[in-house]
Amino acid sequence: MTLLRLILERLLTTLITLFGVAVIVFVVIRVVPGNPIAMMLPPGATDADIDRLKALYGLDKSIAQQFLIWFGNVLHGDFGTSITTRQPVLSLVLDRLPATLELSVMALVIAVVIGVTLAILGTRLRGHRAEAGIDVANGIGLSVPDFLWGLALILLFGVIWPVFQISGRVSPRLELPFTSQFYLFESILRLRFDLTADLLSHMFMPALALALPLAAIISQLLKQSLKETVNLDYSVLARTKGYSETRVILSEALPNSILPTLTLVGVQFTFLIGGTIIVERLFSYEGLGNMAIDAVVNRDLPLIQGIVILFAILFTFVNLTVDMTYAVLNPKLRHA
Amino acid sequence: MSGFLEIRGLSARLAGTGQRLLRAVDISLPAGSVRGLVGESGAGKSMIGKAVLGVLPKAVEIVEGEILLDGQDLLKVPPAERRRLIGAKAALIPQDPLTALNPSRRIGPQITDRLVDILGWEKARAASRALEVLAEVSIPEPERVMRLYPHELSGGMRQRILIASAFAAEPKLIVADEPTTALDVTVQKQILKLISALQARHGTALLFVTHDLGVVSKVCDTLSVLYAGKVVEDTTVERFFAAPQHPYSRALLAATPRHTDPAASLQPVPQAVIDAAMAEIAAADAAWSAHG
Ligand SMILES: Nc1ncnc2c1ncn2[C@@H]1O[C@H](COP(=O)(O)OP(=O)(O)OP(=O)(O)O)[C@@H](O)[C@H]1O
Ligand SMILES: [Mg+2]
Numbered sequence: 001m002t003l004l005r006l007i008l009e010r011l012l013t014t015l016i017t018l019f020g021v022a023v024i025v026f027v028v029i030r031v032v033p034g035n036p037i038a039m040m041l042p043p044g045a046t047d048a049d050i051d052r053l054k055a056l057y058g059l060d061k062s063i064a065q066q067f068l069i070w071f072g073n074v075l076h077g078d079f080g081t082s083i084t085t086r087q088p089v090l091s092l093v094l095d096r097l098p099a100t101l102e103l104s105v106m107a108l109v110i111a112v113v114i115g116v117t118l119a120i121l122g123t124r125l126r127g128h129r130a131e132a133g134i135d136v137a138n139g140i141g142l143s144v145p146d147f148l149w150g151l152a153l154i155l156l157f158g159v160i161w162p163v164f165q166i167s168g169r170v171s172p173r174l175e176l177p178f179t180s181q182f183y184l185f186e187s188i189l190r191l192r193f194d195l196t197a198d199l200l201s202h203m204f205m206p207a208l209a210l211a212l213p214l215a216a217i218i219s220q221l222l223k224q225s226l227k228e229t230v231n232l233d234y235s236v237l238a239r240t241k242g243y244s245e246t247r248v249i250l251s252e253a254l255p256n257s258i259l260p261t262l263t264l265v266g267v268q269f270t271f272l273i274g275g276t277i278i279v280e281r282l283f284s285y286e287g288l289g290n291m292a293i294d295a296v297v298n299r300d301l302p303l304i305q306g307i308v309i310l311f312a313i314l315f316t317f318v319n320l321t322v323d324m325t326y327a328v329l330n331p332k333l334r335h336a
Numbered sequence: 337m338s339g340f341l342e343i344r345g346l347s348a349r350l351a352g353t354g355q356r357l358l359r360a361v362d363i364s365l366p367a368g369s370v371r372g373l374v375g376e377s378g379a380g381k382s383m384i385g386k387a388v389l390g391v392l393p394k395a396v397e398i399v400e401g402e403i404l405l406d407g408q409d410l411l412k413v414p415p416a417e418r419r420r421l422i423g424a425k426a427a428l429i430p431q432d433p434l435t436a437l438n439p440s441r442r443i444g445p446q447i448t449d450r451l452v453d454i455l456g457w458e459k460a461r462a463a464s465r466a467l468e469v470l471a472e473v474s475i476p477e478p479e480r481v482m483r484l485y486p487h488e489l490s491g492g493m494r495q496r497i498l499i500a501s502a503f504a505a506e507p508k509l510i511v512a513d514e515p516t517t518a519l520d521v522t523v524q525k526q527i528l529k530l531i532s533a534l535q536a537r538h539g540t541a542l543l544f545v546t547h548d549l550g551v552v553s554k555v556c557d558t559l560s561v562l563y564a565g566k567v568v569e570d571t572t573v574e575r576f577f578a579a580p581q582h583p584y585s586r587a588l589l590a591a592t593p594r595h596t597d598p599a600a601s602l603q604p605v606p607q608a609v610i611d612a613a614m615a616e617i618a619a620a621d622a623a624w625s626a627h628g
Contacts, residue, residue: 127394233435237498240389242423242454244416255440 003327010323014316021312022074022305026067029304036083036299057083059301070305079309080302084294089306093288097310098181099169100280100287104273106184106203107210111272112265114211115218122219123226123249134219141216146275150209150282157205165202167284174198206283210275214268222261229253259330266322270315338407340508340541341365346387346401348565357383357396359566359620365558367508368539370532372552372573374588375562376605381545383565385511388543390422406508423454427502429512429531433494433519437486444482447501455505469500473530492523496530503534510535513545528555549592553577561585563613566620583609 037053054060058069070080079089122134144152158166170176170183174195178186184203187195226249229235235252239245243252277289284290288307295303341363348358358380365371373381386392388403390410403410406425410418430436437446444466451462463482470478473496486494495515502510512531516524532555535542544556552559552573559576561569561584569582580586587605 233430233432234438236391237428237430237436238438238449239391239419240422240426240428241450242419243449244419247453251441252438256438259440 003324006323006327007320010316010320014313014320017316018309018312022071022309023067025305025308026070027063029299029301030063030066034299036301039299040083070302074309079306082295082303083300084298084303089302092291092303093306093310095181096286096288096291098185099183099285100273100276100289102182102184103203103207103276103280103285103287104210104269106207107214107272108269110207110211111214111218114215116222118215118219119222119226120249120254122223123230123253124246126227134223138216138220138223141212142220144213146210146213146272147278147282149212150206150279153205153209154282164205165198166205167202169199169202169286170195171198171202202283202285206276206279206285209279209282210272213275214265214272217268218261218265221264222257225257225260226253229257259326262326262329263322266319269322270318273311273314273318338404339364339369340367340406341388341543342402342404343384343388344402344404346384346403347399348383348387348392348396349399351395351397356621357565358387359564359617361401361562361565361567362570363543363560363567365509365541365543367541369558370535370542370544370556372556372559373543373545373562374547374549374552374559376547376588379562380565381547381562382513384562385428385513385543385545388422388509389426389428389511390418420454423450424505425507426509426511427505427507429495429499429502429510429515431514431518433491433498436498437494439486441485442482443484443486443489443497447482447497447504450501450505465504466500469504470497472503472534473497473500475500491519492527495519495523495527499527499531499534503538503540506538507540509541509543511543511545514547516551531555549589561588564617566617568613568616582613584613 037050037057037059040053041049051060058066061069073080077090079093081087082089082092085092118134118137122131125131125134153164154166157164165171176183176195177190177192180186184196184199187193187199230245230248230253232253235248238248238252276287277292279285280287280289281293288310292304292307294300295307342365343361343363346358346361347356349356361380361384363371363373363384373384375381383392383396387398388405388410392398398411401411405421408421410421413421437443444463447466447469448457448459448462451457451465452459457465466482467478470481475481475493475496481489481493481497489497499515515531516527519527528551531542534540542555544552546552556573558570558572560567561571561576561582563584569576569580569585571581576585577589580589584605587609591605
């Protein structure tokens with residue numbers, strides 16, 4: 001019951017948040033300098049030409065009027081037409097979303113695997129010199145941003161020792177049998193592991209670049225929590241029962257340390273999704289982020305709005321998922 | 337006579353500062369008997385219990401001595417073997433039932449885990465043994481309780497469960513570290529009776545850490561009085577209450593509340609007694625340093 005209430009409450013706040021985001025984005029991209037019309041017309045176009053185009057895209061009206069029109073259309077599922085490609089924003093955006101989702105989830109998985117492993121190792125080896133090594137690694141992970149990791153990885157695995165693909169989502173020469181944009185997912189379902197391998201080879205480096213800062217955060221936080229938990233009474237009691245240190249960490253401490261870490265990972269995951277914008281660009285990965293930069297460069301206002309709204313929906317969805325997982329995993333809430 | 341638990345000349349200190357925590361402690365505990373460990377806060381009572389169970393804090397190092405459990409020196413066997421030995425032959429009844437059960441694990445596995453993972457019992461046998469001991473500590477509906485999480489139970493219930501868990505593997509030695517101080521006064525007596533009854537029925541040796549001499553008189557056969565990590569008196573309970581030998585013991589006894597004469601109770605330990613005890617300890621330390 002509480003879970004249902006939680007979901008309803010969050011849906012309501014989500015709608016309010018999204019409306020706020022829509023208003024802010026709408027206003028901001030219209031007051032910053034830069035004129036989409038000027039970019040569409042060849043040099044030497046007359047003022048009359050400009051006014052005609054402006055009227056065509058509704059840019060001659062006041063911002064408030066423009067917003068009301070746009071919002072009314074959005075309520076009918078119409079996010080407008082991209083100025084540069086002249087295609088519906090909604091289908092453009094939804095076409096690119098799967099690529100970004102696959103990349104983000106892959107990055108999350110890598111971050112969790114690396115972060116949790118390092119946290120457990122660091123706790124097991126606490127007091128040894130290896131723990132200091134792990135702390136240093138965490139420190140580096142935390143202080144280098146994702147796009148710099150991207151550059152470093154391109155240098156390392158793309159140029160010096162070229163084992164991974166550094167550009168695009170999939171090799172262009174391949175025939176793709178896919179019916180959806182979830183290439184990776186679909187390649188596995190269709191048992192086309194040759195394609196899976198190619199997709200992974202493209203995805204690995206951008207995903208790793210996105211994952212490393214998050215891995216460092218997970219590792220640091222989880223380790224801190226584990227180190228406290230392994231000294232609590234129930235962990236000591238488990239040791240008197242004959243359990244090894246590793247077993248105490250895994251079965252006594254970890255289940256209790258995961259929960260506090262989880263909430264934070266949720267917040268950080270939304271940052272990771274934000275990071276896809278630059279990292280996708282860096283690796284020419286055809287996702288939402290890459291499209292967002294094109295849209296901004298071209299002042300494609302309807303497209304920018306569509307992308308921002310979609311990112312906002314994504315963020316709130318992630319947060320909702322985290323809250324629900326927390327509620328399901330926490331025995332105290334489960335029985336409330 | 338050699339006991340099930342024999343601590344001989346056990347000395348321990350803090351690794352960083354070198355501060356002495358235990359000073360040549362000798363404790364002998366025959367199978368099936370109960371020894372009280374008393375002394376003021378910080379005297380090292382819990383330290384001894386932790387040393388026996390192999391869970392000393394990392395900062396504490398054992399300088400010398402022997403801890404013989406069933407004839408085997410725990411300090412001489414390799415760590416993995418020592419853990420198994422302790423898990424099989426000894427158990428702890430902890431002080432605070434609210435923090436000694438893992439909040440994210442169900443009660444059942446927290447009782448059966450030692451039986452299955454350390455002692456290699458079949459799961460079914462471990463489960464029926466758990467039900468048996470839960471019934472023995474008067475837990476109603478043990479099948480249901482096994483499926484609950486700790487937060488769904490009261491403090492008194494949780495302590496009963498921890499007691500059941502301690503007795504589940506039929507250990508020959510149980511260390512109880514102030515097992516009632518965290519409980520309601522009304523529950524304390526029941527828990528004390530329960531531990532005493534189970535100890536007698538199972539013939540378990542019990543090392544009972546407390547600073548309540550009233551409890552000692554009810555539960556224990558023998559008694560070690562600890563002061564600043566040193567055993568200043570090792571005696572039987574009758575002799576202790578009839579004629580305490582060490583001045584610190586006498587002061588301790590005098591400071592204990594007595595229902596018959598409330599006015600005379602709760603006297604602080606006189607400074608002269610403390611000075612004398614400290615001088616004794618300083619002399620012992622000097623001798624220790626000289627030979628070490
Ligand atoms: N983790 C630790 N690290 C360093 N010193 C410690 C640690 N735990 C306890 N000590 C010190 O060891 C000494 C003995 O502590 P111990 O817990 O055995 O006392 P106690 O007799 O059980 O007292 P109490 O009645 O308060 O439980 C104290 O001086 C204490 O400060
Ligand atoms: Mg203590």
